[in-house]
Amino acid sequence: MSERSVSDLNPPPRILLGAGPANVHPRVYQAMMAPILGHLDPDFLHIMDETKDLLRAVFRTQNEETIPVSGTGSAGMEAAIANLLEPGERAVICVAGFFGDRIAEMASRYGGEVTRVEAEWGHIIEADAVEAALKAAGRTKLVAIVHAETSTGIHQPLHDIIRLAHDHDALVVVDTVTSLGGCEVAVDDWGIDACHSASQKCLCCPPGMAPLTLSPNAASVLRSRETKVRSWYLDMTLLDNYWGGRRAYHHTAPMTMVYALREGLRVVLEEGLETRIARHQRNGQAVRAGLEAMGLTLHAQEGYRLPTLTSVRVPEGIEDLKLRRALLYDHNIEISGGLGPLAGKIWRVGLMGVGSSAENVLAVLQALEQELAAQGFRLEKGAGVAAADRALSPD
Amino acid sequence: MSERSVSDLNPPPRILLGAGPANVHPRVYQAMMAPILGHLDPDFLHIMDETKDLLRAVFRTQNEETIPVSGTGSAGMEAAIANLLEPGERAVICVAGFFGDRIAEMASRYGGEVTRVEAEWGHIIEADAVEAALKAAGRTKLVAIVHAETSTGIHQPLHDIIRLAHDHDALVVVDTVTSLGGCEVAVDDWGIDACHSASQKCLCCPPGMAPLTLSPNAASVLRSRETKVRSWYLDMTLLDNYWGGRRAYHHTAPMTMVYALREGLRVVLEEGLETRIARHQRNGQAVRAGLEAMGLTLHAQEGYRLPTLTSVRVPEGIEDLKLRRALLYDHNIEISGGLGPLAGKIWRVGLMGVGSSAENVLAVLQALEQELAAQGFRLEKGAGVAAADRALSPD
Numbered sequence: 001m002s003e004r005s006v007s008d009l010n011p012p013p014r015i016l017l018g019a020g021p022a023n024v025h026p027r028v029y030q031a032m033m034a035p036i037l038g039h040l041d042p043d044f045l046h047i048m049d050e051t052k053d054l055l056r057a058v059f060r061t062q063n064e065e066t067i068p069v070s071g072t073g074s075a076g077m078e079a080a081i082a083n084l085l086e087p088g089e090r091a092v093i094c095v096a097g098f099f100g101d102r103i104a105e106m107a108s109r110y111g112g113e114v115t116r117v118e119a120e121w122g123h124i125i126e127a128d129a130v131e132a133a134l135k136a137a138g139r140t141k142l143v144a145i146v147h148a149e150t151s152t153g154i155h156q157p158l159h160d161i162i163r164l165a166h167d168h169d170a171l172v173v174v175d176t177v178t179s180l181g182g183c184e185v186a187v188d189d190w191g192i193d194a195c196h197s198a199s200q201k202c203l204c205c206p207p208g209m210a211p212l213t214l215s216p217n218a219a220s221v222l223r224s225r226e227t228k229v230r231s232w233y234l235d236m237t238l239l240d241n242y243w244g245g246r247r248a249y250h251h252t253a254p255m256t257m258v259y260a261l262r263e264g265l266r267v268v269l270e271e272g273l274e275t276r277i278a279r280h281q282r283n284g285q286a287v288r289a290g291l292e293a294m295g296l297t298l299h300a301q302e303g304y305r306l307p308t309l310t311s312v313r314v315p316e317g318i319e320d321l322k323l324r325r326a327l328l329y330d331h332n333i334e335i336s337g338g339l340g341p342l343a344g345k346i347w348r349v350g351l352m353g354v355g356s357s358a359e360n361v362l363a364v365l366q367a368l369e370q371e372l373a374a375q376g377f378r379l380e381k382g383a384g385v386a387a388a389d390r391a392l393s394p395d
Numbered sequence: 396m397s398e399r400s401v402s403d404l405n406p407p408p409r410i411l412l413g414a415g416p417a418n419v420h421p422r423v424y425q426a427m428m429a430p431i432l433g434h435l436d437p438d439f440l441h442i443m444d445e446t447k448d449l450l451r452a453v454f455r456t457q458n459e460e461t462i463p464v465s466g467t468g469s470a471g472m473e474a475a476i477a478n479l480l481e482p483g484e485r486a487v488i489c490v491a492g493f494f495g496d497r498i499a500e501m502a503s504r505y506g507g508e509v510t511r512v513e514a515e516w517g518h519i520i521e522a523d524a525v526e527a528a529l530k531a532a533g534r535t536k537l538v539a540i541v542h543a544e545t546s547t548g549i550h551q552p553l554h555d556i557i558r559l560a561h562d563h564d565a566l567v568v569v570d571t572v573t574s575l576g577g578c579e580v581a582v583d584d585w586g587i588d589a590c591h592s593a594s595q596k597c598l599c600c601p602p603g604m605a606p607l608t609l610s611p612n613a614a615s616v617l618r619s620r621e622t623k624v625r626s627w628y629l630d631m632t633l634l635d636n637y638w639g640g641r642r643a644y645h646h647t648a649p650m651t652m653v654y655a656l657r658e659g660l661r662v663v664l665e666e667g668l669e670t671r672i673a674r675h676q677r678n679g680q681a682v683r684a685g686l687e688a689m690g691l692t693l694h695a696q697e698g699y700r701l702p703t704l705t706s707v708r709v710p711e712g713i714e715d716l717k718l719r720r721a722l723l724y725d726h727n728i729e730i731s732g733g734l735g736p737l738a739g740k741i742w743r744v745g746l747m748g749v750g751s752s753a754e755n756v757l758a759v760l761q762a763l764e765q766e767l768a769a770q771g772f773r774l775e776k777g778a779g780v781a782a783a784d785r786a787l788s789p790d
Contacts, residue, residue: 006445006661009654011438013430021431021647032427032651035408036416036601038729043406050401070603071466071628074646078628106627200647206431208465208603208649230625232501233466233473249734251469252416252595254603256427257652259404266401334433339644 014328015355017364018336019150019309020178021200021207022352024260028205031263032256039252048243051258054265055211058180058203058273059195061187065214065236067243068261070254073177073198076210078106079234080173080194081144084218086227087111089141092133092170094125094161098151098339099175103144110230112141121342122152122311123301127160134168142171142193148179151339153300153311153348155183162191171218177201180211181268182280182308182352193218199257202280202308204353205264208257212236264353280307283356286391287349290365293387294372294379299346308356310349311342315377320344323371331367358392409723410750412759413731414545414704415573416595416602417747419655423600426658427651434647443638446653449660450606453575453598453668454590456582460609460617460631462638463656465649468572468593471605473501474629475568475589476539479613481622482506484536487528487565489520489556493546493734494570498539505625507536516737517547517706518696522555529563537566537588543574546734548695548706548743550578557586566613572596575606576663577675577703577747588613594652597675597703599748600659603652607631659748675702678751681786682744685760688782689767689774694741703751705744706737710772715739718766726762753787 016023037044055066069076081103085091091112093104096119108114115137119125125145134140143165147156158174165172171193176185180195182202187195193215200207214222214236222237229235233251242250268276284307288298291312299311314320320337324347327333336348349364351357365384372379411418432439450461464471476498480486486507488499491514502509510532514520520540529535538560542551553569560567566588571580575590577597582590588610595602609617609631617632624630628646637645663671679702683693686707694706709715715732719742722728731743744759746752760779767774 006449006657009426009429009442009658011429011432011442011654014432014436016431016433018433021433021650024431029428031404033424034404034406036411036419036595037406037409038411038413038416038731039602041409041723041729047404047406054401071470072646072649075466075628078626082626102627109623109625109627198647200431206649206651207434207647208652228504230504231473231477231629232497232504233470234626234628251467252593252602254467254601254652255416256601256655257603257649259406260651262401263404328436334436336433 012332015333015360015363017355017360018334018350019348020350020352022204022350022355024206025204025264025267025354027267028260028263031259034259036255040247040249044255045247047258047262048253051262052243054262054269055213058265058268059185059187059211059213060189061213063187063213063215065219065240067212067239068258069210069212069234070251071210072207073210074102075234076196076198076212077103077175078231079212079236080196081106082110082229082231082234083236084142084171084173084194084221085110085112086225088113090115090137090139092117092130092137092140092143094130094145096123096125096152096154097121097146097149099146099149103175122154122299124154124156124304127164130161131164134164134170140168140170142173144173146175147185148176148183148306148308150178150309151342153306153309155304155306158190166191171221178306178308181276182356183306184277187213199261199264202352203261203264203268205260208254209261280351280356282392283351283358283361284308284310286358286361286388287351287365289391290361290384290388294369294384308350308352311346312349313346314344318372318375318377323375326371327367333364333367335364361388361392407727410728410755410758412750412755413729413745414743415745415747417599417745417750419601420599420659420662420749422662423655423658426654429654431650435642435644439650440642442653442657446657447638449657449664450608453660453663454580454582454606454608455584456608458582458608458610460614460635462607462634463653464605464607464629465646466605467602468605469497470629471591471593471607472498472570473626474607474631475591476501477505477624477626477629478631479537479566479568479589479616480505480507481620483508485510485532485534487512487525487532487535487538489525489540491518491520491547491549492516492541492544494541494544498570517549517694519549519551519699522559525556526559529559529565535563535565537568539568541570542580543571543578543701543703545573545704546737548701548704550699550701553585561586566616573701573703576671577751578701579672582608594656594659597747598656598659599662600655603649604656675746675751677787678746678753678756679703679705681753681756681783682746682760684786685756685779685783689764689779703745703747706741707744708741709739713767713770713772718770721766722762728759728762730759756783756787
């Protein structure tokens with residue numbers, strides 16, 4: 001391929017019902033058309049302040065240190081770890097999926113002494129296991145856990161684990177990539193010390209920004225570090241000098257993505273967090289009811305299933321990739337396969353942001369039914385859609 | 396400020412003639428409207444391949460490892476250093492400005508033993524000084540240098556320094572943030588081992604992507620590292636597994652920014668690199684002629700002045716910030732002040748990408764003349780514009 005053969009950009013308008021990115025809200029596309037400003041233009045500094053305020057409202061926090069990191073969700077995750085953990089310090093990392101494992105890998109690269117608390121992929125981390133790890137580990141700098149494990153569809157309870165961590169004087173880092181804006185997240189009420197997320201899931205923006213908020217306790221840890229943060233790009237103290245009062249130049253902020261995030265957050269708050277969370281719950285329930293009515297088996301532990309992302313087992317005899325390609329090319333719908341040990345074993349159906357709608361629930365069930373039947377899977381025609389319909393109109 | 400007070404986004408359409416970001420090409424805005432795809436969608440993988448091809452053409456390289464890093468220019472810089480330098484290894488870093496200093500800071504954070512080769516801010520780094528440093532330093536892993544020092548307006552000659560570095564078996568890292576797409580950059584012909592840039596200068600995109608290319612020698616260093624790259628997010632081996640053949644999921648690519656970059660690169664190549672470089676040269680010459688005719692003093696060493704960014708001294712008795720605010724609010728034109736030791740002492744006038752036009756040369760000179768006169772600076776009315784006009788139409 002030579003550069004001469006690169007034609008006009010014309011990607012197909014997919015219905016994105018996988019693990020993310022989700023579809024972008026039309027108002028966010030519109031915001032990205034706004035003209036670029038200088039990164040120290042007073043008008044842009046004002047937009048940055050507004051974006052921080054909106055982020056605080058969505059995170060439900062008063063934290064001063066609340067900014068979008070200039071990178072995708074993993075950059076936010078890495079920023080949390082890189083800033084709070086110094087080489088040689090102990091981190092207890094809860095690993096029950098791909099993203100918990102990623103946090104452990106990052107903590108280890110930043111020189112942390114990592115204690116892993118593991119659970120089967122598709123189960124929650126039990127508070128007892130964290131308590132045992134904390135007792136065995138000795139002095140622990142932080143406990144990290146994924147609130148919405150995108151690789152398994154698990155909705156992790158946090159209350160007891162946060163309490164235990166604080167009892168052991170450890171900070172708590174929580175990954176809310178697949179929950180913020182779609183599930184309840186209350187940073188201050190829950191006592192989270194560092195909470196990171198991503199723009200492309202329930203905040204209905206393109207990928208490229210990673211919201212991050214640090215509690216006063218976490219912020220004071222930054223100020224008392226003995227070593228510099230190894231990553232210059234993700235150094236929160238430098239970042240905060242730009243996003244905060246001093247306005248010292250750090251890197252050139254990605255204006256277009258800031259515009260996008262600002263608009264996505266406004267869309268979230270205009271719907272209202274409670275209404276929005278209820279919508280995600282309703283549609284999540286409906287898709288689960290539909291999948292089970294089709295004879296499929298949900299993968300995530302019962303009682304702890306995310307409304308934003310549903311994991312369902314690939315039935316025996318069904319070709320994973322063939323089915324997903326058929327959904328993509330014949331129905332224009334993307335769902336995701338499994339990651340790591342779950343590759344080929346589960347599908348992941350995301351209903352996030354604008355993507356969480358009754359229409360999409362019915363569309364994905366209908367498409368799945370057709371393609372499962374095409375591969376010889378025996379199911380009762382229309383049962384999935386009917387069950388979802390009942391869940392959507394409970395009266 | 397509460398989130399309720401956050402109104403519709405409506406930033407003013409500035410003429411961006413500072414140190415960057417520069418104005419975005421209309422076709423790039425249009426490309427950002429394209430619908431988001433999944434990060435493993437075959438259609439998106441194809442767009443990634445096209446973007447890599449376009450990047451190779453603009454970098455003038457055949458390097459397989461050529462990708463845009465998902466972050467702003469500093470993320471590309473950090474990726475180059477983080478991947479090529481292991482803790483305890485020697486780096487010779489050329490520092491004659493803010494960005495050379497930033498590379499040295501990053502190399503030190505990644506555990507490198509840093510030898511700084513310094514020159515006054517506004518002068519080039521002499522090859523002799525690099526040679527002396529290499530002889531004194533002993534075994535050296537890499538030499539890093541800024542091709543277009545955005546803080547001083549210096550256009551650094553590279554030929555001898557690259558040869559010397561290679562004579563000492565060191566890799567060469569070159570920062571082309573303010574030159575790629577506006578000045579000649581020939582990665583393969585010049586023997587650069589790692590070259591990074593940014594989307595928001597001469598490539599006429601918003602900030603948010605950092606093109607990076609690694610020579611086969613640099614790539615082989617990745618494969619023989621003894622330690623893991625400290626930053627997981629910037630680990631080129633993992634990134635290349637996603638952007639390259641294996642397509643292993645790393646982070647969710649920021650599609651919108653990839654779309655933008657792809658279109659910006661197409662715009663660059665459609666104009667043609669030679670034509671484009673000549674345009675930047677012509678307009679750079681014209682603005683310099685105009686500034687000197689107004690009685691101002693250029694800051695960068697004669698013979699080594701960038702066409703893309705001109706540094707000029709703030710005349711005695713003139714208030715820097717007051718003048719720049721007047722340009723911004725009364726003329727809608729952004730120029731930049733100085734950084735670090737040059738704060739308050741110079742202005743930086745950028746003519747990059749779509750911003751490099753005869754109209755902008757004349758507009759900035761006219762606005763400067765008016766605001767300098769308003770502050771009591773004595774100049775011959777119209778002399779700057781007339782000199783620029785002559786430079787623009789040499790016959």
